[in-house]
Amino acid sequence: SASTSPATQDLFTVSSPNVAYSDSEINTKYAYRTTSVTENGDGKFVATPKETLYDFKVDRKIPKTGMMLVGWGGNNGTTVTAGIIANRLGLSWDTREGPRAANYYGSVVMGSTMKLGINAKTAEDVNIPFHKVLPMVHPNDLAIGGWDISGMNLAAAMDRAAVLEPTLKAQIKKQMTEMVPLPSVYYPDFIAANQEDRADNCLSGSKASLEHVEQIRKDIRDFKAKNGLDKVIVQWTANTERFAELVPGVNDTADNLMKAIENGHEEVAPSTIFAVASILEGVPFINGSPQNTFVPGCIELAEKHNSFIGGDDFKSGQTKMKSALVDFLISAGIKLTSIASYNHLGNNDGKNLSSQKQFRSKEISKSNVVDDMVAANNVLYKKGEHPDHTVVIKYMPAVGDNKRALDEYYAEIFMGGHQTISLFNVCEDSLLASPLIIDLVLIAEMMTRIQWKASSTDGAATKEFGNFHSVLSILSYMLKAPLTPPGTPVVNALAKQRGALTNIFRACVGLEPENDMTLEHKLF
Numbered sequence: 001s002a003s004t005s006p007a008t009q010d011l012f013t014v015s016s017p018n019v020a021y022s023d024s025e026i027n028t029k030y031a032y033r034t035t036s037v038t039e040n041g042d043g044k045f046v047a048t049p050k051e052t053l054y055d056f057k058v059d060r061k062i063p064k065t066g067m068m069l070v071g072w073g074g075n076n077g078t079t080v081t082a083g084i085i086a087n088r089l090g091l092s093w094d095t096r097e098g099p100r101a102a103n104y105y106g107s108v109v110m111g112s113t114m115k116l117g118i119n120a121k122t123a124e125d126v127n128i129p130f131h132k133v134l135p136m137v138h139p140n141d142l143a144i145g146g147w148d149i150s151g152m153n154l155a156a157a158m159d160r161a162a163v164l165e166p167t168l169k170a171q172i173k174k175q176m177t178e179m180v181p182l183p184s185v186y187y188p189d190f191i192a193a194n195q196e197d198r199a200d201n202c203l204s205g206s207k208a209s210l211e212h213v214e215q216i217r218k219d220i221r222d223f224k225a226k227n228g229l230d231k232v233i234v235q236w237t238a239n240t241e242r243f244a245e246l247v248p249g250v251n252d253t254a255d256n257l258m259k260a261i262e263n264g265h266e267e268v269a270p271s272t273i274f275a276v277a278s279i280l281e282g283v284p285f286i287n288g289s290p291q292n293t294f295v296p297g298c299i300e301l302a303e304k305h306n307s308f309i310g311g312d313d314f315k316s317g318q319t320k321m322k323s324a325l326v327d328f329l330i331s332a333g334i335k336l337t338s339i340a341s342y343n344h345l346g347n348n349d350g351k352n353l354s355s356q357k358q359f360r361s362k363e364i365s366k367s368n369v370v371d372d373m374v375a376a377n378n379v380l381y382k383k384g385e386h387p388d389h390t391v392v393i394k395y396m397p398a399v400g401d402n403k404r405a406l407d408e409y410y411a412e413i414f415m416g417g418h419q420t421i422s423l424f425n426v427c428e429d430s431l432l433a434s435p436l437i438i439d440l441v442l443i444a445e446m447m448t449r450i451q452w453k454a455s456s457t458d459g460a461a462t463k464e465f466g467n468f469h470s471v472l473s474i475l476s477y478m479l480k481a482p483l484t485p486p487g488t489p490v491v492n493a494l495a496k497q498r499g500a501l502t503n504i505f506r507a508c509v510g511l512e513p514e515n516d517m518t519l520e521h522k523l524f
């Protein structure tokens with residue numbers, strides 16, 4: 001369980017005049033180095049190294065944290081809950097392939113490492129678990145709750161999901177039975193009509209209302225009080241909704257959005273009601289589905305309240321491969337000319353996506369994922385030039401949660417030749433998504449305990465300590481269509497997203513960004 005003594009919880013300390021530890025904080029002075037480029041009239045550039053000095057402050061006390069899921073009774077909701085309980089209890093179970101034990105594979109925070117540095121004696125790399133770089137919450141310690149429009153208890157819902165082995169389910173059945181989702185907000189127009197028969201656990205009223213916002217806020221407060229929590233993170237892992245229409249005067253500003261909710265406007269989605277409730281409650285809210293929950297008015301509301309939001313759409317399978325593979329191809333100088341992506345899946349997500357408007361949300365979120373990589377390579381692509389890209393999703397009940405993703409990457413290589421790469425990716429969708437749900441909670445929580453101020457060498461005034469921007473783009477690695485602060489670029493390339501996450505965490509404890517120069521092995 002959570003160790004609260006900073007002296008025992010840290011795996012390493014940083015020995016540097018720029019890093020100071022107190023019982024409650026880590027204080028760091030950090031020089032952020034970038035390159036400022038000016039363009040001369042003759043098409044040439046001048047690149048000037050630039051340094052900005054920041055102070056970072058990390059709160060060392062690991063808070064008692066709760067995770068509340070919207071769509072708790074779904075495949076992801078039940079699978080992540082069962083997984084955490086199994087890890088907490090250290091369970092193992094029999095399968096036809098022999099015994100299996102609980103783990104956190106697929107979680108960057110729990111399953112990956114970071115190079116701390118080089119062993120002073122042996123010159124070998126010293127790698128530490130990602131989880132140990134900053135004082136992070138352990139997933140085993142998360143209190144879990146949430147809402148679902150289906151009132152089934154979590155044991156029955158886990159059976160309905162058909163993801164986990166019966167020998168595991170039997171061991172956690174009692175605990176899962178006691179977990180029952182809270183009634184949720186249901187506006188039938190936003191999800192597929194084929195979901196209606198499971199909607200037996202709904203708050204009254206089928207359009208937006210302030211009462212709904214207030215009820216969700218009360219649910220969050222009650223959950224916090226009942227479990228004695230310091231912090232709660234809310235995450236949408238409910239069905240994919242259709243896009244909300246962007247209507248001037250309705251969802252364009254924070255004030256208009258609040259008025260639209262009060263007036264029961266039909267373009268306010270349930271997911272936006274949850275986002276607004278979380279923002280007003282000062283609780284981070286993350287959207288794991290593709291729809292535009294974060295209409296401009298909702299983003300403005302989060303900024304106004306200094307509350308954290310992140311989204312959109314878990315990046316678990318096909319798109320994760322795509323954001324790694326396309327990054328590799330284009331940075332290898334290979335000209336990708338088309339991507340054809342086909343999916344079929346047989347879970348309830350697939351059933352919902354068999355409806356056109358909901359499919360459209362997914363299609364949009366899956367479509368833009370190579371834009372930044374293409375735009376960055378002005379050697380291969382002319383301005384505005386783009387590979388062909390198509391995405392197809394079909395509902396095939398027989399394959400259940402075992403989603404199939406078939407991709408063809410077609411590229412132009414040296415001297416007019418071609419390279420065709422064909423991928424066939426099969427795996428349980430919910431077993432990929434569950435560790436992402438955990439990562440998103442742990443990282444979002446960590447970001448609530450990091451503050452910064454600037455004392456720049458380029459003349460920027462020193463400010464009071466403040467939070468990171470409300471829109472947590474640091475979560476991009478886990479998300480298909482990353483939301484970024486308004487007016488800032490979206491990065492889809494997987495390695496860059498990982499680099500940002502790793503190096504921001506390092507900076508907070510005064511460590512230089514990871515670089516792979518290894519000059520110490522090259523300059524004999």
Ligand code: NAD
Pocket residue numbers: 070071072073074075076077147148149150184185186187191198237238239240241270271288289290313314315316317347348349352429430432433
């Ligand atoms: P699921 O259909 O099994 O679960 C969704 C749950 O949400 C259901 O139990 C449903 O009753 C509930 N629900 C619907 N509307 C609700 C509302 N207004 N309030 C509360 N509950 C509501 O789907 P899943 O496989 O768990 O996926 C969940 C979401 O995550 C989907 O939108 C999916 O597109 C998205 N997603 C999943 C993956 C993945 O599983 N690998 C990847 C990316 C995105």
